[in-house]
Amino acid sequence: MEFHNREKELKRLMRIAEFEPNTIYFVFGPINSGKTALMQEFMRRLPEDFAVFYVNLRGKFIRDYEDFTRILFKFEDRGLEEIIKGIAKSSAKFLSMRGIPIPENLIDVVLVKRRTEDVFEFLVDFFTNVAKHKRPILILDELQVIKDIEIDGKLIYKLFNLLVHLTKELHLCHVFCITSDSLFVESVYEEAMLQGRCDYMLVDDFDYDTTVKFLKSHDFEEEEIELVWNHFGGKPMYLIRALENRDDLRGFCERMLRIRASEIRGMLKRLRELGDSIVVFGKEYEVRYENVIDALRMFKDAEVARAEDVDEVTKRYLIENNILFMNPIDGSIKPQSRLDLLAIRRVLSDIEREY
Numbered sequence: 001m002e003f004h005n006r007e008k009e010l011k012r013l014m015r016i017a018e019f020e021p022n023t024i025y026f027v028f029g030p031i032n033s034g035k036t037a038l039m040q041e042f043m044r045r046l047p048e049d050f051a052v053f054y055v056n057l058r059g060k061f062i063r064d065y066e067d068f069t070r071i072l073f074k075f076e077d078r079g080l081e082e083i084i085k086g087i088a089k090s091s092a093k094f095l096s097m098r099g100i101p102i103p104e105n106l107i108d109v110v111l112v113k114r115r116t117e118d119v120f121e122f123l124v125d126f127f128t129n130v131a132k133h134k135r136p137i138l139i140l141d142e143l144q145v146i147k148d149i150e151i152d153g154k155l156i157y158k159l160f161n162l163l164v165h166l167t168k169e170l171h172l173c174h175v176f177c178i179t180s181d182s183l184f185v186e187s188v189y190e191e192a193m194l195q196g197r198c199d200y201m202l203v204d205d206f207d208y209d210t211t212v213k214f215l216k217s218h219d220f221e222e223e224e225i226e227l228v229w230n231h232f233g234g235k236p237m238y239l240i241r242a243l244e245n246r247d248d249l250r251g252f253c254e255r256m257l258r259i260r261a262s263e264i265r266g267m268l269k270r271l272r273e274l275g276d277s278i279v280v281f282g283k284e285y286e287v288r289y290e291n292v293i294d295a296l297r298m299f300k301d302a303e304v305a306r307a308e309d310v311d312e313v314t315k316r317y318l319i320e321n322n323i324l325f326m327n328p329i330d331g332s333i334k335p336q337s338r339l340d341l342l343a344i345r346r347v348l349s350d351i352e353r354e355y
Ligand SMILES: Nc1ncnc2c1ncn2[C@@H]1O[C@H](COP(=O)(O)OP(=O)(O)OP(=O)(O)O)[C@@H](O)[C@H]1O
Pocket: 001, 002, 003, 004, 005, 006, 029, 030, 031, 032, 033, 034, 035, 036, 037, 038, 179, 180, 236, 237, 240
């Protein structure tokens, strides 16, 4: 599938890359909005004097510090000097999709001694050396995966410290953290340690014009475009699925909506009959069915609401269940997609009919 548009976002990313590193960037947005695809296109477009280290934590089973370092680093059978030489002399841009190359003899420091200070010192040293030859960029995709890992305190805070050091203090390396977890972005946003040291970039679903252009470029007719937009909005993932299901587009749209509505109905049924609880800052709270229904009712007529109008437990429950997406920067909250919005409305009207 050819990459479509995102010119505004790419322009901003390329401009950031041109300047010296100053802040950590958090790239966030709803599920399947195209964050990873955008970063991959960005990497493709970077000029050859860049060295890009891309680490994707998606789908990796990360329970502890060791799992994390095994993904962050790629152990190599040569010394640091050789590794740096290799990066320096690559005439095209250096691109590592398998983590940061590190000499095998450092396994001991990294995995056995497990002193994060030593590991982070190595990283500063590594990027200092790379920066003598190329402009380093570090991209951490799905960073929220490690948000609960503890090693003498939360690993993520130590990592943030390092990232602040690499950007704001040493101006050594561009850092982009990608995530679709809006609660994680909220905690980052409220984190005193990061205040004034990071910036945000929202990658939302395509807007209407971009969606129309995308579907037109695949020869969709007006009527088909309206049908797809009305069901899926501009979520790239669903647009692609609509292309695949063109022969029975109406059937596909209805099937997707039925599936999503039945998932949401099932979640609400379990909550009503069995109850549920969530843990917030180490304390357990009961999720109240009535509150969840009230929160969903906000979307009966509106597409977006204010996050502050939903109580904290309900908000977290609906976000953790991938039904709502929150933008902590502007304080808005909305369904993860147009399909979720329609499914919510359908479920609510079923519930109202039952009474
Ligand atoms: N601009 C685009 N042009 C063409 N296809 C795209 C574009 N953006 C995303 N896609 C496609 O949509 C699908 C979802 O995109 P992607 O995986 O990048 O989303 P994401 O926001 O990273 O999702 P997640 O929240 O799960 O991490 C992929 O198949 C991707 O190739």
